[in-house]
Amino acid sequence: MEAVNVYSARILEKQEYFKPGHRACQGCAEALAVRLVAKALGKNVIVASATGCMEIISSPLPFTNWDVPWIHVAFENTAAVLSGAESAYKALARKGRIKDRGTVFLGMGGDGATTDIGLQALSGAFERGHSFVYVCYDNEAYMNTGIQRSSSTPFGASTTTSPAGKKVPGQITWKKNMAEIAVAHNVPYVATACSSYPFDLMEKVQKAARTPGPAYIHVLSVCPTGWRIPPSKSIWIGRLAVETGIFPLFEVVDGRYRITVDVPELRPVEEYLKPQGRFRHLTPEITAVIQERVNYEYRKLVAKTQFKF
Amino acid sequence: MSQTVTLTIDGRQVQAEAGTTLLEAARSVNIQIPHLCSNEELAPYGACRMCMVEIRHGQRTRMVASCIYEVEEGLEVQTATERVLNVRRLVIELMLARNPTHPTLLQMAADLGIEKTRFEVEVKGCILCGLCVRTCREVVGVSAIGFEGRGTTRRIATPFNEAPPDCIACGACSAVCPVDVIPLKEKDGIRTIWKTDYPMQRCESCGRLIAPVKQLEYFAKITNQPLSHFTEHCVHCR
Numbered sequence: 402m403e404a405v406n407v408y409s410a411r412i413l414e415k416q417e418y419f420k421p422g423h424r425a426c427q428g429c430a431e432a433l434a435v436r437l438v439a440k441a442l443g444k445n446v447i448v449a450s451a452t453g454c455m456e457i458i459s460s461p462l463p464f465t466n467w468d469v470p471w472i473h474v475a476f477e478n479t480a481a482v483l484s485g486a487e488s489a490y491k492a493l494a495r496k497g498r499i500k501d502r503g504t505v506f507l508g509m510g511g512d513g514a515t516t517d518i519g520l521q522a523l524s525g526a527f528e529r530g531h532s533f534v535y536v537c538y539d540n541e542a543y544m545n546t547g548i549q550r551s552s553s554t555p556f557g558a559s560t561t562t563s564p565a566g567k568k569v570p571g572q573i574t575w576k577k578n579m580a581e582i583a584v585a586h587n588v589p590y591v592a593t594a595c596s597s598y599p600f601d602l603m604e605k606v607q608k609a610a611r612t613p614g615p616a617y618i619h620v621l622s623v624c625p626t627g628w629r630i631p632p633s634k635s636i637w638i639g640r641l642a643v644e645t646g647i648f649p650l651f652e653v654v655d656g657r658y659r660i661t662v663d664v665p666e667l668r669p670v671e672e673y674l675k676p677q678g679r680f681r682h683l684t685p686e687i688t689a690v691i692q693e694r695v696n697y698e699y700r701k702l703v704a705k706t707q708f709k710f
Numbered sequence: 711m712s713q714t715v716t717l718t719i720d721g722r723q724v725q726a727e728a729g730t731t732l733l734e735a736a737r738s739v740n741i742q743i744p745h746l747c748s749n750e751e752l753a754p755y756g757a758c759r760m761c762m763v764e765i766r767h768g769q770r771t772r773m774v775a776s777c778i779y780e781v782e783e784g785l786e787v788q789t790a791t792e793r794v795l796n797v798r799r800l801v802i803e804l805m806l807a808r809n810p811t812h813p814t815l816l817q818m819a820a821d822l823g824i825e826k827t828r829f830e831v832e833v834k835g836c837i838l839c840g841l842c843v844r845t846c847r848e849v850v851g852v853s854a855i856g857f858e859g860r861g862t863t864r865r866i867a868t869p870f871n872e873a874p875p876d877c878i879a880c881g882a883c884s885a886v887c888p889v890d891v892i893p894l895k896e897k898d899g900i901r902t903i904w905k906t907d908y909p910m911q912r913c914e915s916c917g918r919l920i921a922p923v924k925q926l927e928y929f930a931k932i933t934n935q936p937l938s939h940f941t942e943h944c945v946h947c948r
Contacts, residue, residue, distance in 0.1 A: 407921065408882035411849050415750050444740050502742060503821075611817070640946060 409600050418444060418468045424458040428632025430639055431455060431538045431622035434596035435509070438536055438620075441603035442505050442610055444469060447486060451479040451510030451519060454545040455538060476510075476518040480526035480535060483508040487531045505610045506533035512553035513543045516579050527586040527615050534609045534616045537579060540624035548627045552577040555647075556694070557687055558679045560627070565682040575694065583617035584653050590616035592652035596623070597639030598662055605652060605661070621648045629678020641673040646699040651706070658706040670695050717785040732776035732787055733761055743789055744798065744818050746888045747839035748777040752848050757840045758805075760818070762797045764788040773797060795822060803827040808834045812889040835891035836866055842883035842892060852876045852928070855883060855904070868904050879908035879922035913944035920944045 419439040425432040435455055439446075448471045450456050456473050459466040474482045487506045494501035508526075510519055515537035523535060542560045543549040550563040555576045559565035563572040583591045590612040594602040602620065609616035621642055623635040630638055642648040646667040651660045670692045674680040683691075713728040719736050726735035731754060736743050747758040756778040763776045766786040773793070788794065802819045806827035809815055815837075819825070840857070843866060847853045854877035858867040868874035879901050884894040895902040899910045901922050908922040920926065926940040933939075 407925075408845070408849055408880055409885045411751050412749060412845060412882060412886045444737070445742065502740075611813070637946065 413603075414440065414443070416440070416444075418442075418446075419459070420466045420468055422464075423466045424461060425454065426624075426626045426632070428625040428635040429454075429458075429622075430596045430635045431511075431540055431620075431624065432458065433599075434536075434538055434594075434602065434620045434622050435459075437596060437599050437602050438507070438509070438606050438618075439467075439469065441606040442507060442534075445502060446470075446505045446507050447490075448472065448507045448509065449474055449479050449483040449486065451508075451514035452476045452545075453511035453514055453538075454540070455509065455511070457545055476514050478522050479508045479510050479514060479519050480523040480533075483533050483535070484526040484529060484531040487533055506531075508533055508535040510535075510537060511543075511545070512537060512539040512541060512579075513551045515539075516553045516577050517551050520582075524582075524586065527583065527588050527617070530614050532613055532615070534606065534618065536606070536618045536620060538620050538622045539579070540622045540627060541576070542624075542627050544624050544627040553579065557674075557683050557691060559682060560679070570682060570684070570687050571679070580617070580619045580651075580653075583619075584656070586615075587656070588617055589614045589655055590652070591619075592617075592661075593619045593621070593648065593650050595621040595639045595643055595648060595650060597636045598643065598650060601650060601661055608652070627679070629681070630676055634676060638673070638676065641668070641676075644668045645670045645673045646695050647673055649699060649702055651702060657710070658702065658708070660702070660706055667696075667699065715781050715783045717781055717783070717787060719787045720789055726781045728781065730781055732763060732765075732774075732779050732781060732785075735781050736763075736776065736787075736789060741789055743776055744821065745777055746814075746818075746837065747841055749841060749845075749886070752841070752844045754778040755840055755844060757838065759801045760798060762794055762801070764791050764794050798822055799824055803829060805837045807831050808837055809889050809891070814888055834865070835889065837889055838864060838866070839888060841886045841888065842866060845882050845886045850878070850880055850882050851932070852878055854878070873906040874904055877904060877906070877908075878925040878928045879903050879906075880925050911941055913947065914942050916944060916947040918944050918946055 417440055419436040423432055446469050448469060450473055483506050493499045539553055542551055542554050548560045550560040550572055553576055554560060554572045557571050559571040565571040580591055580593050590609050592605040594605050605618055609618055623639045625632045625635050643650055643662055644664055647670060650662040651658055671688055674683060714725050715728050717724055719741055722739055724735050724739050733743055743761045745761040747755055754777050756775040759775055761776045762773050764771050765774055799822050802822060805815055806819060807829040810831050843856055846855055854874040855866060855868055858865055881894045881903060884892040899919060901908045901910055908924055910919045911921060911923045911926050913920050929940055930937045
């Protein structure tokens with residue numbers, strides 16, 4: 402689908418379930434990702450959304466952008482609420498109180514709600530094996546409250562709580578690899594996606610919805626406000642994140658890795674770091690450290706795809 | 711101002727615009743009707759027969775394909791009667807006899823309580839829904855492929871089974887196919903589709919692959935722009 406992107410946009414369904422008129426910033430790639438995920442899943446879906454940008458911008462009282470059932474939950478219990486909803490649905494269907502129409506349960510949260518605050522509930526839901534899709538929209542900081550660092554913030558990024566100065570080059574820890582944490586739960590379907598590759602993203606979401614049992618999708622969502630880039634560049638930056646190998650797109654089906662968007666030759670990470678204001682302070686030495694780490698991680702991923710069962 | 715008609719689907723009152731189909735009306739109230747050959751971008755066709763429903767005219771009921779039947783005032787529609795399900799089971803079994811392995815078909819069959827077909831399996835892959843042929847004609851506008859033969863020998867083919875002269879290697883047929891039987895491969899700047907190799911164009915600024923050369927030539931032709939308009943910059947470095 403990705404290869405034929407000129408025509409695949411026309412072949413797709415026209416109906417949107419995340420309606421226009423939301424209050425996201427200009428160039429928000431996260432809102433784009435939400436729209437694509439909602440479009441891929443269709444009308445037969447129940448959404449539980451953690452607190453965060455996407456909750457704020459889509460539900461300012463008395464309006465809503467959602468054309469599907471949508472529950473707003475607190476930061477920490479998205480996956481818990483979702484597993485409850487899924488269990489209730491299953492029980493009611495078993496007792497014949499409602500008709501089982503194969504409704505998909507979608508959980509969504511930002512990187513804060515997934516990798517920091519909601520991780521415990523998510524881990525529990527993975528372990529219990531509820532049938533749901535959890536999508537993490539990762540914009541690499543708490544953008545909604547004013548760009549505070551999260552455990553998903555990459556090394557070297559300057560945020561308001563990890564400011565770059567003379568002594569410290571911004572964030573001093575590496576980004577938490579949430580997709581690998583999901584893989585470690587032996588979840589049947591795990592994937593990474595990016596809204597710069599819309600058809601790849603939609604295919605993965607549909608695959609996740611078809612999978613019985615839990616599925617996890619980690620979506621890199623470029624945030625022009627927090628990353629200090631012009632709004633017109635957000636799709637471009639997302640593509641560079643993939644082409645430099647910083648955020649490779651892969652899927653893991655029952656433990657088997659496959660790289661979905663193949664990058665024959667990685668571009669230098671400098672191309673990705675340079676246009677972003679949050680990396681403006683990086684010296685060539687720190688860039689070299691990041692480059693080394695990216696090469697190492699990418700080699701590790703490629704080795705995993707070549708693992709023979 | 712378009713007219714609105716009111717009809718009943720599975721006992722529910724549904725408002726729909728005149729001129730739309732039963733399938734669209736059902737979907738607007740979240741009544742799922744399985745279907746394979748319908749796509750909003752294409753003219754209704756009614757090939758797969760999975761979307762059969764029962765409609766009532768006075769005392770009599772009859773079966774129609776909901777993707778080509780237009781909504782009518784006061785129409786009574788049933789989407790899941792035993793008669794409807796029987797037809798769908800037969801149809802999916804006939805399709806499984808042509809393609810017994812594709813997950814989409816197997817899932818549809820499982821929803822109807824069928825595990826395998828009762829007919830003799832003759833693997834052809836293609837279920838003759840015609841989506842690829844219609845997409846090529848209506849969306850892309852080149853008609854590079856078509857149906858060949860009649861009856862049991864009917865199949866999708868290129869003219870004279872040779873390299874299709876009109877094909878622009880866009881791959882839309884491969885993308886739209888519900889059972890993934892049109893292979894599309896891309897390797898080292900060469901795209902292979904319909905057993906023909908098409909070279910890909912590299913962006914003159916950044917060196918990334920854009921699209922097959924023939925596709926860009928086609929774009930240049932239908933938009934009356936010079937070819938360089940499409941090759942100088944790609945979607946990435948524009």
